[in-house]
Amino acid sequence: MNILLKVEQLVTEIGAARVVDGVSFSIAAGETYALLGESGCGKSMTALSLMRLLPDGGRIAAGTVALADTDVRALPEYEMRSVRGGRMAMIFQEPMLALNPVMKVGDQIVEALALHRGLSGQPARDAARALLDAVGVPDPVRRLDSYPFELSGGLRQRMMIAMALAGEPHLLIADEPTTALDVTIQAQVLDVLRRLKAERGMGMLLITHDLGVVAENADRVGVMYAGELLEEGNRADFFATPQHPYSRMLFEALPRAGGNGRLATLPSQVPKLTEQLHGCRFVPRCPHAAQRCRQESPGWQTIGNQRVRCHFAGQLGDALPQATGEPVTSQPAMPAADLLRVDRLAVHFPIRRGLFQRTVGHVRAVDGVSFSIPAGHTLALVGESGCGKTTVGKALLRLVEPTAGTVQLAAEMLTERNLASLRRQAQMVFQDPYSSLNPRMRVADILLEGMDALKVGATAQRRDAVARLLKQVGLPDDAGGRYPHAFSGGQRQRIAIARALAVAPRLVICDEPTSALDVSVQAQILNLLKDLQAELGLAYLFITHNLAVVEYLAHEVAVMYLGRIVETGPAAEILRAPRHPYTQALIAAVPRLDGGMGHKTYLAGDQPSPLNPPSGCHFHPRCPHASAVCRQRYPEATQLGAQHRVHCHWVAGQPVQSPAA
Amino acid sequence: MQPVILWTDALVFALVAAVAGLVLFIRRHEHLCAPWAGVAKRPMAMGAALVLAVFVVIGLLDSLHYRERLPDSPPDKPQYSVEVLSAFDALVGPLRxxxxxxxxxxxxxxxxxxxxxxxxxxxxREYPRLKYGGAHLESEADRRADLVRRVLLGGAQGLAIALLLLGALAAWQARCSRQSYGEWLVAFGTGGLGWPGRTVATTLALIAIMLAVVIQLASGYHVLGTDKVGQDVLYISLKSIRTGLVIGTLTTLVTLPLAIVLGIAAGYFRGWVDDVIQYVYTVLNSIPGVLLIAAAVLIVQVYIESNPELFDTAAARADIRLLALCIIMGVTSWTGLARLLRGESLKLRTLDYVEAARAFGVSHSRIIGRHIFPNVFHLVLIAIVLDFSGLVLAEAVLSYVGVGVDPGMYSWGNMINGARLELAREPVVWWQLGAAFAFMFTLVLAANLFADGVRDAFDPRVGGRR
Incomplete structure (x- = not known):
């Protein structure tokens, strides 16, 4: 095999921290090598070391990086400039930050072409157009003259890829290329990357934390933990028999269908790399740890085609606990009474223009949404970003004033006057635990705030309540006296949950509570939410784009598209047998662990702007089944089961079939 | 002797009382105390604090005013001198x-x-001998030896005082922590005290030595020379400290409430509140500040002259003009900070923790008090320090234009203004400018360094780094 990149015993230090510690791997031409691991494990630092683009204070302390027959570390800086972008190129996670906002994208691509291929003028523009064609940008001539802000996230990421390809690199480093994107767009972008790799015979280093992305794209996998490579192997072998306990726990922490089962969680966190580490670094979190693991750092052991660094390699049993084939979604025996009933809720944001701030139009963020949640149930609100799902959550709590519609909570109609009663009964957990806690308030004060404002319980009892809440969400007793910055992301999210629970609500609106967290921490939070639901009989409105989480937690699902619910019904039914073409596309776009790279149908294009939604069915421009009637009339609800409803002309036109069939 | 309380004296001591009250309040609350303990751990901040303390002590001493009783006034109907002196004047005696x-x-x-x-x-025709400077010497040939002797003596005295202080500190600290004397000294020497003992001791020693040397020299010479009318420049520089401190602190006191209330209100409430406040500060900003200040100072001047019965001494007149200057400078200079706070509040109000508070139905005043204000406080702190130095400098500019403090008042601005014309002279008269510069520089630098330490200690995100 033609080895393209060979990294040996790479050690990178930033200050006193060894962020990459003795990593060796190689990538062949036409091969995708995936580096997998949680945040803070040194994946990105490995990539930046290869490019020699380390942040201030970072340096490569030891090891060799050989690109074909060039020693990258030995190159002087001016020669390195032609290697970067020329022989290896990099795609970054956040396409908005990686493109210059005041330059046309065409000019940015031409800049790269001029640098690496010496093209200018019309030939450069032609080459740029060809690149945009290659990455599947529709209408490339017009797009060359767009500014980054005019492009959607998916298009921006394609522009980034086009720029990276401008120098015709042999090796493409993709650092979490799709993490910031919606699942349908992620599928499109990954498809482009796979196709390009095959066409051009590039090697690709894919850095990701998402096992699904690895399963669909990688040829070989390396698992990183705390700056070290722990396991390496072919994709098929790795997914069949992950050897290292860490790899196994990554699998077990993934949310699966299966209702009552709890997710495996990893205790504690990735160790701090500034400390002197002895023995195996995974010891504090490892269920199999023995005395030997604490003293002796394990060496590489080979098992079949896999390599693993563990003292107990091959002795930990063969297979994973397979996810049970049949989903056992826990259906509460009695359909409880509705706690929340939302009827034709609408939130329209006026657009004002001109001298007198005349209203010239409305952004229909939420456009007539109706649903209900029984007590103790979880409704998942699913959709791509920008479909209005967060606005629904905020409108329920009147953080955003609804334009129309009624909200009924525990048989009480909500109006301006009984807001306090609403706020005692419904609370919210926000997406980003870093911005949802005031950094200058101690945790106890954060928890007390709601109780004080809503006068829950006697003043004297509130201190005890804080201790009880901290215990309930699994935080140490002394946490109350500390400031939020002393806690990790997962712990912060626990504090945010405790804050919502402080006023003993019956409904908690969770706005993507795990999307900012690592998979092992996500598992902890999901378990906690499930436990709390069982213990306190909470109802959740779970706003998410992550369908795997839905499968694990939700009883019912409502799928939103452009401000409207297009399909709603029991979770198991919708996830197993989606009927609306949008729901089908959404589910098909989720990368599956079995790596079914077969013939998938990807949703083309992007979600239109809610400022000017398409006529008729909002989904028709992207729908494979669209017909004339779809363009004219918004479809009425079609009842498919007791609770399963869908808004689609195409489904309505099909012969009625019982959901059991 | 009759005590005189000028307006600025009253305000300065009210400010001191307020700070003392705040200190007591903070001491009683552990979590408020913690960041200040962090400040005490930073060597730079502690050194700067000591230097600042010297300035503040001089300023406060200079704020205790009185009028001396005329020696020949009848005992049953005492009459007092029209000259207002301060405790500081009494302390430095002959310098004045x-x-x-x-x-x-x-x-x-x-x-x-x-x-x-x-x-x-x-x-x-020659350069005549001075009346006081070096008057104790017979011949000028002895001057060098005399100077060296005084410097050495002063140095030795300062060092002795510093060592004595260190010894007392060691004894007290050792008793407090139940250590032996030697153990404490070893901890001190190795920097294992938990607070920057060595920096504090070094700064103290330097200050003590400098003071002792200056005292030794000042008893026989004019250490920084004399000005046009023969007054000791060292004395003028020291008297100017109070003016600088008063302008720096009182003006900030006027600025802060305006800037904080209006800035945060504009950013947090948006809508018409924002519009009104923005119009106000845009209008205020578009009028040259010097014009407003000149107009206000002239109005005060006219008021003083038409109501002479209200002001019995020249000091009272100069003081009311200083106060007026502080107020008008405060009223014209809040816009910058207000704009900064508005921008920051606009950003903060959209953050999730403010939304979470709104979801609990927390009132606007509480959200501003607990979520917005503490998160813009570092900006306020930085603004206070930058404004402090800026205001001390602005005073110099205004004095130059003739609308600053009373020309008879001691201030660095007036010193610089007086020195301005002499810079063209050959050989140049540099010491007035040099002294004003050195004092201003030391004060502003110490304030900046101290505030740096305070900000770092108060920012939870850099709390761990040191």
Whole structure:
């Protein structure tokens, strides 16, 4: 095999921290090598070391990086400039930050072409157009003259890829290329990357934390933990028999269908790399740890085609606990009474223009949404970003004033006057635990705030309540006296949950509570939410784009598209047998662990702007089944089961079939 | 003796009382205390705090005013001098009274201008000897030896005082922590005290040595020379400290409430509140500040002159003008900070923790008090320090234009203004400018360094780094 990149015993230090510690791997031409691991494990630092683009204070302390027959570390800086972008190129996670906002994208691509291929003028523009064609940008001539802000996230990421390809690199480093994107767009972008790799015979280093992305794209996998490579192997072998306990726990922490089962969680966190580490670094979190693991750092052991660094390699049993084939979604025996009933809720944001701030139009963020949640149930609100799902959550709590519609909570109609009663009964957990806690308030004060404002319980009892809440969400007793910055992301999210629970609500609106967290921490939070639901009989409105989480937690699902619910019904039914073409596309776009790279149908294009939604069915421009009637009339609800409803002309036109069939 | 309380004295001591009350309040709350303990751990901040403390002590001493009783007034109906003195004047005594004829260089024995001097009946044009500077010496040849002796003596005295202080500190600290004397000294030497003992001791020693040397020299010479009317420049510089501190602190006191309330209100409430406040500060900003200040100072001047019965001394008149200057400078300079706070509040109000508070139905005043204000406090702190130095400097500019403090008042601005014309002179009179510069520089630098330490300690995100 033609080895393209060979990294040996790479050690990178930033200050006193060894962020990459003795990593060796190689990538062949036409091969995708995936580096997998949680945040803070040194994946990105490995990539930046290869490019020699380390942040201030970072340096490569030891090891060799050989690109074909060039020693990258030995190159002087001016020669390195032609290697970067020329022989290896990099795609970054956040396409908005990686493109210059005041330059046309065409000019940015031409800049790269001029640098690496010496093209200018019309030939450069032609080459740029060809690149945009290659990455599947529709209408490339017009797009060359767009500014980054005019492009959607998916298009921006394609522009980034086009720029990276401008120098015709042999090796493409993709650092979490799709993490910031919606699942349908992620599928499109990954498809482009796979196709390009095959066409051009590039090697690709894919850095990701998402096992699904690895399963669909990688040829070989390396698992990183705390700056070290722990396991390496072919994709098929790795997914069949992950050897290292860490790899196994990554699998077990993934949310699966299966209702009552709890997710495996990893205790504690990735160790701090500034400390002197002895023995195996995974010891504090490892269920199999023995005395030997604490003293002796394990060496590489080979098992079949896999390599693993563990003292107990091959002795930990063969297979994973397979996810049970049949989903056992826990259906509460009695359909409880509705706690929340939302009827034709609408939130329209006026657009004002001109001298007198005349209203010239409305952004229909939420456009007539109706649903209900029984007590103790979880409704998942699913959709791509920008479909209005967060606005629904905020409108329920009147953080955003609804334009129309009624909200009924525990048989009480909500109006301006009984807001306090609403706020005692419904609370919210926000997406980003870093911005949802005031950094200058101690945790106890954060928890007390709601109780004080809503006068829950006697003043004297509130201190005890804080201790009880901290215990309930699994935080140490002394946490109350500390400031939020002393806690990790997962712990912060626990504090945010405790804050919502402080006023003993019956409904908690969770706005993507795990999307900012690592998979092992996500598992902890999901378990906690499930436990709390069982213990306190909470109802959740779970706003998410992550369908795997839905499968694990939700009883019912409502799928939103452009401000409207297009399909709603029991979770198991919708996830197993989606009927609306949008729901089908959404589910098909989720990368599956079995790596079914077969013939998938990807949703083309992007979600239109809610400022000017398409006529008729909002989904028709992207729908494979669209017909004339779809363009004219918004479809009425079609009842498919007791609770399963869908808004689609195409489904309505099909012969009625019982959901059991 | 009759105590005199000027307006600015009252405000300065009210400010001191407020700070003392705040300190007591903070001491009683552990979590408020913690960041200040962090400040105490930073060597730079502690050193700067000591220097600041010296300035503040001089300023406060200079704020205790009184009028002396005239010696020949009848005992049953005492009469008082029209001159208002301060505790500081009493302390430095001869510095104030030993006035020469005109300019003399630092540590000089002769005047800086030639005069006809009578030498045994013959009028000779030469640089005459000073009345006080080096008057104790017979011949000028002894000056060098005398200076060296005084410096060495002062140094030795300062060092002795510093060592004595260190010994007392060690004894007290050792008793507090139940250590032996030696153990404490070892901890001190190795920097294992938990607070920057060595920095504090070094700074203290330096200050003590400098003070002792200056005291030794000042008893025989004009350490920083004399000005045009022969007044000791060291004395003027020291008296100017109070003016600088008053302008720096009182103006900020006027600025802060306006800037904080209006800035945060504009950013948090948006809508018409924002519009109104923005119009106000845009209008205020578009009028040249100097114009407003000149107009206000002139109005005050006219008021003083038409109501002479309200102000019995020149000091009272100068003081009311200083206060007016502080207020008008405060009213014109809040816009920058307000705009900064508005921008920051606009950003903060969209953050999730503010939304979470709104979801609990927390009132606007509480959200502003607990979520917005503490998160813009570092900006306020930085603004206070930058404004402090800026205001001290602005005073100099305004004095130059003639709308600053009263021309009779001691201030660095007036010193610089007075020195301005002499810079063209050959040989140059540099010491007035140099002294004003050195004092201003030390004060502003110490304030900046101290505030740096405070900000770092208060920012939870950099709390771990040191």
């Amino acid at each position: 009274t030993q006035q020469e004829k005109t300019y003399s260089a630092p540590l000089a024995m002769r005047l800086y201008a030639k005069e006809f001097v009578d030498h045994d009946g013959v009028a000779v």
